[in-house]
Amino acid sequence: MGFGVEGLFVWSKTMKKVCFFMFLLCLNAASFLVSAESQTCPADLGGKCSDSDEWQGEFFPGIPQIKYEGPSSKNPLAYRWYNAEEEILGKKMKEWFRFSVAFWHTFRGTGGDPFGAATKYWPWEDGTNSVSMAKRRMRANFEFLKKLGVDWWCFHDRDIAPDGNTLEESNKNLDEVIELAKELQKGSKIRPLWGTAQLFLHPRYMHGGATSSEVGVYAYAAAQVKKAMEVTHYLGGENYVFWGGREGYQTLLNTDMERELDHMARFFESAVAYKKKIGFNGTLLIEPKPQEPTKHQYDWDAATAANFLRKYGLINEFKLNIECNHATLSGHTCHHELETARINGLLGNIDANTGDAQTGWDTDQFLTDLGEATMVMMSVIKNGGIAPGGFNFDAKLRRESTDVEDLFIAHISGMDTVARGLRNAAKILEDGRLSELVGKRYSSWDSELGKQIEEGKADFEYLEKKAKEFGEPKVPSAKQELAEMIFQSAM
Structure with missing residues (x-):
């Protein structure tokens, strides 16, 4: 069959379009490769990065040691209200707070959400989830902590080391990264405020871990928590957290809630027993949250968690890690949840963040509302402090905040807000009215x-x-x- 002159002309135009389209694809691919390379080893660092976990030079060049400059300072890389050594009500500010950086938000947060891809490409990232990349992140974490002047950090096991194909491989990966963290701790006061196991991301945990309908998953979750408790103890961690993101249900039609709650209690009993067996003197913490990702989470709020602990005879073995944004989701203020925990003798730690009143999900924003911070500190003062817990910034940069310095600015702002809240709470207490x-x-x-x-x-x-x-x-x-x-x- 022949094309004819007209057909040949149409075919020629079509081929030109195809060729042009292929050219654009190649150009885009080349641009991506150049971009990826620049994210791994930016030119302004003069080739100071390498293929191993070593990083030749600073992770945060141009960022100084963050210091206190006072309320009149206009420097965004300085503290205006947080003065670590200053005494308020007989206790140094650093002792009131015991600030901690959340490894997952700070070093694993990409800005991605259900509607869009990642927006953050930190210079030290190479796009892999390898052990060498995990070590590089750990080095970045320690530099960040030192420049911020913070002595504590928090982690999930799978945040700091990649998941393996088997439990043994996962443990081996974790051990390798933990050894580096142990080495980096030397000569500093830096320690984990708390560690925890990530029992929500992997598909095996889609029905929960301690409350899974599959006994094999329960056993796997126990093994993962056992290892996470060991490494937390090995690094000198002061607490261990249980956040049951999938310990709940989507519908009661296919759920034996009584049996699942009994299983969760047995899981916690085993954790208490193992803590004592390995000589871990840290506090075991439960972090209440009402929902997300499950429709209904079993530790809905502080009162629900306290009732669970009393029912199963665990009230003297655990305290609560109160997250302000979780309080919002459960229909309470953070002040309410802190007071509920405090009067029950269960206030153990604070995940310092806040939510957006106009949304119905966990936005994990840095706490910058002075009124809320002041009420938070009123509860902490009544509690006589929060040690061996602290203030962990379970908060992330907004998707649109993409500069490395934003990591520092966000933490400085959060620390200054609660520091000013402490000053205000002390003023209210001393005023007496x-x-x-x-x-x-x-x-x-x-x-x-x-x-x-x-x-x-x-x-x-x-x-x-x-x-x-x-x-x-x-x-x-x-x-x-x-x-x-x-x-x-x-x-």
């Missing part, structure tokens, strides 16, 4: 009858007699507006 207002509101309970009730010495018959004797009670104003005025005056 808010405490006086609360005391006056409950002053009737300081009466003889009030004491009898609080001591369990007043039954219903006695109270009925008193009610007839008193007549209609006079109910005073709660003075909420005055309380808010006093609080705001400290800002």
Whole structure:
């Protein structure tokens, strides 16, 4: 069959378009390769990176040691309110906070989300999830901590070392990276604030770990936690966290909730036993969260977690790691969750972040709201501090923040916010007016009858007699507006 002159002309135009399209593809591929190379070893570092985990030079060139310069400073790479050695209410600021950097957000966060690809390409990354790349990240982590002046960091096992094809291979990878971390710790005060096992990312954990319907998964999760506890202890970690992102359900129609809760309790009992066996004196922490990724997570909030621990006789073995954004998701304020944990003797650590009131998911933003930070610190002061826990910045840069210096600016801003919150909370406490207002509101309970009730010495018959004797009670104003005025005056 012949094309004819007209057909040949159309074919010629089509081929030109195809050739031009192929040219663009090749150009794009070449551009990607150049871009990838520049992300691995940027020209401004003068070829200081290598194929191994070694990095010849600074990871953060141009970023100085972050120092305190005071409230009048306009320097974004300086502390304005956080003065580590300054004493507030008899304790140094660094002791009040025990700040920690979250390895996963800081060094594994890419800016990717369900609707878009990664936006962050840190200069030391080579695009792999190899052991050598993991070691390079660990070196970057230690330089970051030292420049920030922070002594603690937190990790999931699979954040710091790649998952292997078998449990043995995964453990070997983890051991190799942990040995480097141990070496980097020498000559410094840097230690893990806490470690944990990542029991939510791998497909084997789609039904949960400790609450999986498959017994083999339960066993695998136990083995992974065992190893994570060992390496946390080996590095001198002070706490160990359980966050059950998939310990819950999507529907009760196919779920035996009672059995799953019993299994989770057995899992925690085993963790307590193993902690004691290896001589780990750190605190075991449960991190409540209501949902995401599950529809309903079993440790919904602080009250739910406390009830679970009491029911299974674990109340004296665990404390809670309260995350402010998780409080938002559960319909509470962070202040509420901290107070619930505190009055139950369970406040062990704070994941310092915040959420966006206009969204319904875990946005993990750095805490920059001064009012919220002040209320957080009011609870911490009432608790007498938070050691051996601390303030871990479980927070990530916004997707659109892509400069390396943004990592520092975000942490500086978060640290300054809660430091200013501490100063405000101390001011409120020393002023005394808010405490006086609360005391006056409950002053009737300081009466003889009030004491009898609080001591369990007043039954219903006695109270009925008193009610007839008193007549209609006079109910005073709660003075909420005055309380808010006093609080705001400290800002």
